[in-house]
Amino acid sequence: MIAPVLIVSLAACSSAGPDVRHEALADARVTIDKVSALAVESAIGLDLDGYSVAVSRGEVWPKPAFATVREDSGEPLPSWAHGVSFDVETDQSGNYPKVMVSYAVPGQGSAGSGFNARIANVLVCVGIAIEYVNDEVDVYMPPIVTEVTCPADVRKYFGGDEVVTLEEVLATG
Numbered sequence: 001m002i003a004p005v006l007i008v009s010l011a012a013c014s015s016a017g018p019d020v021r022h023e024a025l026a027d028a029r030v031t032i033d034k035v036s037a038l039a040v041e042s043a044i045g046l047d048l049d050g051y052s053v054a055v056s057r058g059e060v061w062p063k064p065a066f067a068t069v070r071e072d073s074g075e076p077l078p079s080w081a082h083g084v085s086f087d088v089e090t091d092q093s094g095n096y097p098k099v100m101v102s103y104a105v106p107g108q109g110s111a112g113s114g115f116n117a118r119i120a121n122v123l124v125c126v127g128i129a130i131e132y133v134n135d136e137v138d139v140y141m142p143p144i145v146t147e148v149t150c151p152a153d154v155r156k157y158f159g160g161d162e163v164v165t166l167e168e169v170l171a172t173g
Helices: 002-015 017-043 048-056 152-157 166-170
Strands: 084-091 098-111 118-133 144-147
Touching (some): 017 166, 084 152, 118 166
Antiparallel strands (some): 084 098, 118 144
């Protein structure tokens, strides 16, 4: 009689797996949405170069900068802000110049506890582009979010999480 109970218990554990992963993807989606909105807000009042410098120093969103992540800035970050920016570029090739910030976004989902604990960690790296018009941030244009490659040192920092696509994260909407 023990065998059927054991099989049912194991089946229950395995069926919870996809839900935990979905929760991790949803967590990453929330972070992308919040960080993108805060990036536009942070860029207000800064010109193109000023915003680029401030992001690279980890002073404005998307923050913190990977180069400064191990330093204690004394500023508490929100509980959902687990990502790091790892590259900042200015693109002046189009009609409207933009600052493109590469940002690593982790997501976590968990279920159960103790022996039955299941945790899913995902990682997606995105580029968040903030457009400028006449050297001021275009507050009417939402940030452009694209997928970028996660560098090896950033992946190592997050502990070898499962790297997922932006498409998978956005599908959790």
